[in-house]
Amino acid sequence: MRMANSPFLEIPSEDWIASNDQAFAVFDGFPVSVGHSLVITRRVVPTWFDATADEQSALMDLVNVVKRKLDETLQPKPDGYNVGFNAGDAAGQTVPHLHIHVIPRYTGDVDDPRGGVRHVIPREGNYLKDAPAEPAGGNAKFAPTLSVGYPHSPLWEQLSWRIAGAHAVDALASFVQSSGLAVIEEQLFEALRSGARVRILVSDYLYISAPKALRTLVGWCELAAEEFDNERLQVRLIETAKLPTEPESFHPKAWRIIEGSRDFISVGSSNLSKAALVSGVEWNLLSASTTSEPSHLQFSAAFDSLWQVASPLTAALVESYAESAAKYRQKHFLPEADDVQEIPDPRPWQVDALASLARVREAGHSRALVAVATGMGKTWLAAFDACQFGEEIGRRPRVLIIAHRAHILAQAEAVLSRLLDHRFESSSTAWYIGNQSDLSSELVVASIQKLSRPEGVQRLAEQHFDYVIMDEVHHAQAPSYRRVLAKLDCDFALGLTATPERTDGVDVATIFDDNLAYHASIGEGIAExxxxxxxxxxxxxxxxxxxxxxxxxxxxxxxxxxxxxxxxxxxxxxxxxxxxxxxxxxxxxxxxxxxxxxxxxxxxxxxxxxxxxxxxxxxxxxxxxxxxxxxxxxxxxxxxxxxxxxxxxxxxxxxxxxxxxxxxxxxxxxxxxxxxxxxxxxxxxxxxxxxxxxxxxxxxxxxxxxxxxxxxxxxxxxxxxxxxxxxxxxxxxxxxxxxxxxxxxxxxxxxxxxxxxxx
Structure with a gap:
């Protein structure tokens, strides 16, 4: 396979894009993508295996040089590369002069790039079990699977990782419960932080949806609107009596999750509750594809059709729903759906921290800081202590939660409302976030961004709270936190952080009167x-x-x-x-x-x-x-x-x-x-x-x-x-x-x- 002359040697050196003593690089005359380059030996060598070690090393050095040049010059910058060579006629080599292909790749240039150079044998290109590549076209179809629920295949195991990395999520449920929102909260806000667009459709069918859960969804929308934008998270309520088809029942439960070119749908029996998503026997048919499957297109059209006739979920609509639900249940004697959420016992370190906080208050102090290592349960500690404070004063305490991130506020609201409602009489949550400006409830959730504005500070000065929780307080030296702290009227304020030190060296404990009530270190977590x-x-x-x-x-x-x-x-x-x-x-x-x-x-x-x-x-x-x-x-x-x-x-x-x-x-x-x-x-x-x-x-x-x-x-x-x-x-x-x-x-x-x- 040797040749005396090579077409590569006819390329003038002024057309080279890079070179060294053993090799040179040029743009491919028949590129498969913009920037496709060849790295070629100066000596006519048939294949890689005929080259000397020095030549092989020089070729790879030049591959790195070419890659850097392409990264610097191509717009948009390549998202990846295929780098390789053919050796021999059977491998597809057409010019018997050693050359290495450097091929820029871009997200979306093929529907499913997995397998890379393996596609020289198309049927072997994509070896992943859940995504077998089709022999032609490069598109991937996923065999439909059945999730049968607890204990073998809970639906949430299939949804959770897809939601966290999704570009778009559509969820449809005939009813929603607070336990279901607690399941999806972390991954949902992770998706929102990553830029996903999320639409949630729920219904008023038989008034099974919990008003508390609907209020939480309204709060989530305000959280997302303030931290991201108004279109990132949208929730609508299907009022079945207003549907043009006048159905006798409404039972659909489905998800659509899009990540890149991959389109996933789930249709089955799981509503938005913990039992349906995690611990119950529920059947759901799962389908994924990178092609335009008819069933996926039909799903999209049907969801959009329902979305258009549904009403945007607002605080006023939820209150109207709650009144109608109460009347319906009185008339039809229907019990509320069982939505029991487990209340954990305090961990050993939390027991010690609670005792320390009680001693701080007994000593007459109105502020304290607790430093809690990642993963130790600082939000639950705050909830336990709020209840402890309520027992000290003999009633449900009026609590304000302040933080700077949407997911922190959402998590805190879920935990505090669950525990306070369990220990005392139930109460709704008020939100001082986005378009919501309510400070009147027994539990108020507020973003530091809105609360620190002139109007927020003024309104805060007119309110009294029994107990205030400030999460992630290593941010507390910021001017916004100082403005809020100056006007805060409360009996006790608890600061939570992973470390008492800020990045600028400021000791956060000084803001809380130097009362570091407890430090739950990583070591405590290991010990427990x-x-x-x-x-x-x-x-x-x-x-x-x-x-x-x-x-x-x-x-x-x-x-x-x-x-x-x-x-x-x-x-x-x-x-x-x-x-x-x-x-x-x-x-x-x-x-x-x-x-x-x-x-x-x-x-x-x-x-x-x-x-x-x-x-x-x-x-x-x-x-x-x-x-x-x-x-x-x-x-x-x-x-x-x-x-x-x-x-x-x-x-x-x-x-x-x-x-x-x-x-x-x-x-x-x-x-x-x-x-x-x-x-x-x-x-x-x-x-x-x-x-x-x-x-x-x-x-x-x-x-x-x-x-x-x-x-x-x-x-x-x-x-x-x-x-x-x-x-x-x-x-x-x-x-x-x-x-x-x-x-x-x-x-x-x-x-x-x-x-x-x-x-």
């Missing part, structure tokens, strides 16, 4: 087995962070990205990962390009990986989460996600690929992997220990995560093998730090042999 122990491994960083500009309390992103996206840094990580294996890894990256680089680098080493971030170029969000959860994906590279919000308990290794400037963020990222999960015995933490001052705080952060109520002994040793003389004299953490406790639990922090001493 709500969290798993962690093994910390610090490895020496190859980046000199002293050379990177520091602006406004963080590194210059462009310079940081250039420094950390280097193969030698990943080589060091790879060596450590091989020494400390795990099943599911979460890697925190500093930018989108960094995440894509890390994903591709891991993939080149045989690790199934995905890069997930907001914006274009991300791998499918929900699908990636589900594949990681089920073990079909080994690594997830993320950017500014999972610091707060959605958890993946099965993660058993986290990697800090980005330099974290904040203790708050560091502990939040650490917390992402600490959730207990079946079969998980510990979390492995791999961290790059650099030469910037921030990294000297790592061990301090870890020490602060230990339980405060147990005695602890620390052992710090410094290996002199790799440390210079000045460092040997310092009592620093070097080879190992072990923490042992009275209950014989253990936390272990180690350094890679090449790591420097902490400074």
């Amino acid at each position: 087995e709500a969290l798993v122990p962690f093994h910390y491994v610090g490895i020496k960083d190859t980046v000199d962070f002293r050379q990177i500009p520091w602006r406004n309390g963080r590194f210059d992103l462009a310079e940081l990205e250039q420094r950390v996206a280097r193969s030698e840094r990943m080589d060091r990580l790879w060596s450590t990962m091989e020494k400390h294996p795990a099943d599911r890894t979460l890697l925190f990256c500093c930018s989108r390009r960094h995440a894509v680089f890390a994903r591709d680098w891991l993939a080149s080493h045989g690790v199934s990986a995905a890069a997930v971030f907001s914006g274009d170029g991300s791998d499918p969000y929900g699908d990636s989460l589900e594949r990681l959860r089920t073990g079909n994906l080994q690594a997830l590279c993320v950017v500014d996600m999972f610091n707060e919000g959605l958890d993946i308990p099965a993660v058993d290794r986290v990697v800090m690929l980005r330099p974290t400037e904040s203790k708050v963020i560091f502990l939040q990222q650490l917390g992402r992997g600490l959730r207990a999960s079946e079969g998980k015995s510990r979390l492995l933490v791999i961290d790059f220990v650099g030469n910037h001052r921030i990294f000297a705080q790592r061990i301090i952060h870890l020490l602060s995560s230990l339980p405060s109520r147990f005695p602890r002994r620390t052992i710090a040793t410094c290996s002199s093998q790799h440390a210079d003389r000045s460092r040997r004299r310092r009592p620093v953490c070097r080879q190992a730090i072990s923490f042992r406790q009275a209950n014989n639990r253990r936390w272990l922090a180690t350094s890679d042999d090449s790591a420097p001493a902490a400074q």
Whole structure:
């Protein structure tokens, strides 16, 4: 297969886009996408396997150069690449001169790109079990499946991961209960944060829908409108008596979830209740496709038809519905639908914290702060203490909840209303968010953004609350929080945070009269087995962070990205990962390009990986989460996600690929992997220990995560093998730090042999 001359050699050097001593690159004369390039050996070599090691190395070096050039010059920037070569006639090689294809790929350029270069044999292209590729056309059809409910296949197991990463969600239920909203709340707001459009249709059929649940939906719409936009979450009520068809019954229950080119529908028996979604025997037929299936098109048309005749859900409509429902039940003697929601008992740490808060009030203090590690249940603590306060005053307390994020307020309202309604007489929730400006109820939920405006501050000064909860108060030094605190009239205010320190070094406890009533550390969670122990491994960083500009309390992103996206840094990580294996890894990256680089680098080493971030170029969000959860994906590279919000308990290794400037963020990222999960015995933490001052705080952060109520002994040793003389004299953490406790639990922090001493 040798040839004396090659058409590639006829290309003049001025048309080359890059070159080195062994190879050159040109644009392909018959491109399959914009930017399609060829990297060719200068010597006429038939195939890759005939090239020398130096030529092979030079070719791959040039592939990287070409990829960088294409990223810099193409608009829009490519979302991915196919890189490969053909070797031999049977493999499709038509020019017997070694050349490597570098093909830019763009989201949506084919319906289902999974399988990549495997599509040289079309029927083998897409090997994923749930998405078999068709022999032609590249589109994927998914075999319909049946979800039969508890215990084998609850519908929520199929919906949850799809909703979290969806671009659009349509839900239809004949009735809705508060327990169902509690099930979907976290994933729904995760989807909204990621830019999804959500439409929910419920009905007044037999007045089974709970007025309380409908009020919650009105509040959710206001939350979404204030934090996102008015169109992001919409809810409508189907008034069956006004339907033009005048049906005798109304029983549809269905979902449509769209993520990229994938269209999923579920039609069956599950309404919006916990029993229907999680714990009941419900049958639902599931169908997914990347093609325009007739049934999916029919679903879309039918949903839109109902949507057009339904009424937008407003506070006034809900009150009218509640009055009609009460009259209907009196006349027809129909009991309300059973919607019992379990009330958990306080955890041991919460019992201690409640006792401490009671002592703070007994001492005459009206403010206190509780610092609670991620995943420990701070919202439930606030609810328990609000009830405790109510018992102290002998009635249901009037409670105000203040926070800055929609999902935090939604979660807090669900927990507080459930527990307060259980312990005292029931009451509705008032919302001071978006277009809602009600401060009159026994439970008021308010966004700090609206409450801190002049009108909000003035109205707040006219109100008195028994108990106020301020969540995520490490934001409390912001001017908006100061304005609210100055006008707040309450008997007791509880601040909640993951850490008493802010990123700017301000001690949040001072805002709460220096009353740090309790600190529920990661160690407490480990001791109670709500969290798993962690093994910390610090490895020496190859980046000199002293050379990177520091602006406004963080590194210059462009310079940081250039420094950390280097193969030698990943080589060091790879060596450590091989020494400390795990099943599911979460890697925190500093930018989108960094995440894509890390994903591709891991993939080149045989690790199934995905890069997930907001914006274009991300791998499918929900699908990636589900594949990681089920073990079909080994690594997830993320950017500014999972610091707060959605958890993946099965993660058993986290990697800090980005330099974290904040203790708050560091502990939040650490917390992402600490959730207990079946079969998980510990979390492995791999961290790059650099030469910037921030990294000297790592061990301090870890020490602060230990339980405060147990005695602890620390052992710090410094290996002199790799440390210079000045460092040997310092009592620093070097080879190992072990923490042992009275209950014989253990936390272990180690350094890679090449790591420097902490400074």
